[in-house]
Amino acid sequence: MSGSDARPFDVAESSSLRVLWVLLPLLAVLGVGIWSQLHDSRTDAPWMEVTLSPPFFLMSGSAAWSLAVIVLMGVGLGWAFFRRRVELADNVLDVRSTLYRRRTPVADLLLDQAEVVDLGRDRRYGIRFKTNGYSMPGFYSGHFRLQGGGKGFALVTDRARTLVIPVRGGSTLLLSLERPQALLEALRKVAATAPRQ
Known part of the structure; x- marks a missing residue:
């Protein structure tokens, strides 16, 4: 067998809904982060702030970067789930x-x-x-x-x-x-x- 004739073998099917075990917690954190951003408007915010509660870090009082990281994690882990x-x-x-x-x-x-x-x-x-x-x-x-x-x-x-x-x-x-x-x-x-x- 040479590299050009790699022989694939089908992986047994698994429910696609199992990916929700990864995505639902991330969506919950995303929702809490958005809710806290909408209900917490501060004008005297420092340039960067790290917290132990969602949205975890703020830049100039905005949680947008933190929320973007959560979305990227969800996309990456969701993609990885289907890589077999x-x-x-x-x-x-x-x-x-x-x-x-x-x-x-x-x-x-x-x-x-x-x-x-x-x-x-x-x-x-x-x-x-x-x-x-x-x-x-x-x-x-x-x-x-x-x-x-x-x-x-x-x-x-x-x-x-x-x-x-x-x-x-x-x-x-x-x-x-x-x-x-x-x-x-x-x-x-x-x-x-x-x-x-």
Whole structure:
């Protein structure tokens, strides 16, 4: 396989409404910021003021910059929620998930131990807590600690059908795919044809 013929694998569908777990709190802060700006008119405002309550910082008595930052955060995090891709190219499995990316050579994958599991029932691979990730109910992206004790890199949109691939000397990959067996077969085919090191 060359870089020009990267083979994508479809990520399992996830409800688009899950993005509201990110957007609704930001919209609430935005609303409070606008309300406080409209109800607090000060003429003797300093050039810049930082507060612990919304809108958090003011410039020349205006919350416009603070509100603009909140809007940009909402757009960025909303965009990141929909950034999901799994590709196999140049003997490397490339997983892109929200703000994270993991490129793993096929030679480092322990394919004989790979399996499709239900994370809700399998205690070895259940997600325990996030170390550097992006998560909400039913959606996990990034780096996590697993209930079985190891580390994992997750792109999980369907806990009931997750392809688990242990990695030699690294974090276990947890991937929710429409056809997890198709990726596993493709990886095994690449591993069988790759030159031995």
